Amino acid sequence: MQTLSEIEFEEVSGRDGQLGLITLTRPQALNALNQTMIQTMYQQLNDWEGANHIKAVVIRAAEGRAFCAGGDVRSVYERKLKHDSNLANFFRDEYTLNRCIHDYQKPYIALIDGITMGGGAGISVHGSHRVASDRLIFAMPETAIGFYPDVGTTYILARLPHKIGYYLGLTGARISLSDCIATGLIDHYVKSEQFPELIYALADTSFDVNEHETITNIIKTFSVPAENSTLLKQREIIENCFSEKTIEKIIKALEDTSDHKWKEVASSLRTKSPTSLKVTLRALQEAENLDFDEAIQMEFRLSNQFLQGHDFFEGIRAVLIDKDQTPHWKPATLKEVTTASIKKYFEPIEMEL
Ligand code: QUE
Numbered sequence: 001m002q003t004l005s006e007i008e009f010e011e012v013s014g015r016d017g018q019l020g021l022i023t024l025t026r027p028q029a030l031n032a033l034n035q036t037m038i039q040t041m042y043q044q045l046n047d048w049e050g051a052n053h054i055k056a057v058v059i060r061a062a063e064g065r066a067f068c069a070g071g072d073v074r075s076v077y078e079r080k081l082k083h084d085s086n087l088a089n090f091f092r093d094e095y096t097l098n099r100c101i102h103d104y105q106k107p108y109i110a111l112i113d114g115i116t117m118g119g120g121a122g123i124s125v126h127g128s129h130r131v132a133s134d135r136l137i138f139a140m141p142e143t144a145i146g147f148y149p150d151v152g153t154t155y156i157l158a159r160l161p162h163k164i165g166y167y168l169g170l171t172g173a174r175i176s177l178s179d180c181i182a183t184g185l186i187d188h189y190v191k192s193e194q195f196p197e198l199i200y201a202l203a204d205t206s207f208d209v210n211e212h213e214t215i216t217n218i219i220k221t222f223s224v225p226a227e228n229s230t231l232l233k234q235r236e237i238i239e240n241c242f243s244e245k246t247i248e249k250i251i252k253a254l255e256d257t258s259d260h261k262w263k264e265v266a267s268s269l270r271t272k273s274p275t276s277l278k279v280t281l282r283a284l285q286e287a288e289n290l291d292f293d294e295a296i297q298m299e300f301r302l303s304n305q306f307l308q309g310h311d312f313f314e315g316i317r318a319v320l321i322d323k324d325q326t327p328h329w330k331p332a333t334l335k336e337v338t339t340a341s342i343k344k345y346f347e348p349i350e351m352e353l
Contacts, residue, residue, distance in 0.1 A: 007037040009044045014203025017055045020048040021199065024061040030069030031061050033119045035090050038071075041123070042097045049105055055207050056107035056215065058199055059123060067112045067136075068120030073145065077316040080307075088351075091150070091303040094119060095296050095353055098152040102126040102292050107215050109202070112136055113192040122151025125185055126292075129215055131223075133192035134177050138185065141172035145319050146273040146311030146327065148280040150303060155295035158287035160184065162235040163242035169280050170242070170250070171265055172272070175231055182229030188219045189226045198222050237262055245285075247277045247334055273311040273327070274334045278342050286346070298346065300353035305345040 006026035012019045022041060024031040048054040061067045071094055079087055101108055101123060110124035112132040117139045124130060140149035140157065149157055149169040157165025160183050167173060180186040190198060198219065207214050231238075241253040241262070247269070254266035269277065279302060287295045306312040310330045318327035331337050 006034065007041055009040075011054065012058075012199060012203045014200060014205070016204060016206040018053050019199065019203045020044070020054045020057040022057065022059040024059075024068055027062060027064035027066070029072070030066035030115060031064070031120070032069050032072045032074070033094065033123070034072040034075055035093055038090075038093045038097050042093070042100055045097075045100055045104065054106065056109060056202065056211070057104070058109045058111060058202065059127070060111040060195060060199075061114065064114065066115040066120070068117075068123060069115055070118030070120060071122075071151070072119075073147075073316050074320050076307075077313060077321060080313055087307050088300075088304050091300060091307075092351075092353060094122065094151060095300055098122040098126055099293065099296055099353075102152060102296075104128070107207070107211055109215065109219075111190075111195050111198070112186070113195065117141055118149075119151050121153055121156075125156055126152055128212060129188070129219060130186045131188045131190050131198070131219055132177050132180065132186045133190065133195075134226075135192060136177040136180060136186070137174050138176075138180050139172055139174040140169050141174075143170060143272040143276040143280055144172050144315065146276050146309075146313070146315030146329065147306055148276050148283060148302060150299045152292065152296045152299070154283045154287035154299055155290065155292045156185070158284045158295075162232075162239040164231065164235070164238055166242040166250075166281070166284055167238050167265075169284055170247075170272075170277060171268060173265075176229075178226040178229045179231035181226040182232040187216075188223040190219065190222045191224065194222045247274075247281055250281075273315060273329045274331055274337045275309065275311050275329070275341070276315075277334070278337050279306075279345050282342060282346070297353045301347065301349050302345050304349050 008023045008025050010021045012021050108127035109129040110127045112124055114135045115137045142148050157169045164183050201218050244250045244253050251266045251269055254262045314327050318324055
């Protein structure tokens, strides 16, 4: 049932033109993106891109714990149970939206206040200006549900310094605002109380010349310094372990640190889908040499393959449906995952993105 709107669009007028304002309003599902939200947002972004009176777009979430907890993979699971033959179109629509944001011809400003995971990253980190509050919790947790970091983030994660993107994408680690600023995932820290004023300041300013820098300067009048990143202090260990070329070697390197925290990271990797880990590692390695468009096309191939497999549905079941937190992966061990089975994920498909 979908009676109330789960995403809202407004045009905010200021002394100099209008902003397109998107507000996610599905707090009961942590603003997880369903296909209708994705399609209407894409439509609206296209309309605003061609509308002379709209000078920039801002996205935010209605008050609550989350900016956006992901794509609505629960509904993907339900559709699978109903033998829906076109599950891949959910991902086609979502990645088309992500690509639209990456390519957007007007400034796209994400104001992030709260949990941002998976699909939530896909509608924020590809924007031209990424602003977050100290309530940000960022994660790409998909290997826990037998999937992989998608929504264009293979491109992003592959480019983070010190192999931090490999760490985030493989382990699903949750990181803070200061860690996001230090790695470059987020550009500015603004306190959430300031978000409304920032929106009005943006609406009031003319962006006629040098719009990117003009907006950056407005944001800077509201921004405050972030704390020191705890993650960046660990960059040597991270870079050392996550530069290894296989999952088995990464796990071994983590165990060899003889540091309690990093041994636990090794144990946590052992709980993830072995297929997900191997596909994710290879996808990040590939994405280092791909442009955004190529990376998200690769992702669409991967997602199609995950929809054919076992682990994605088992992961959604264990984490989001039955919540027993005990997924039974098939194959269950890294050793049993064949090179041929991984290779298949990267092969061309009939209907490419
Ligand atoms: C790993 C994930 C996701 C997750 C939890 C994980 C994910 C996702 C959701 C989610 C959260 C709230 C919802 C919803 C989905 O949780 O991708 O429909 O209401 O979308 O451990 O990858």
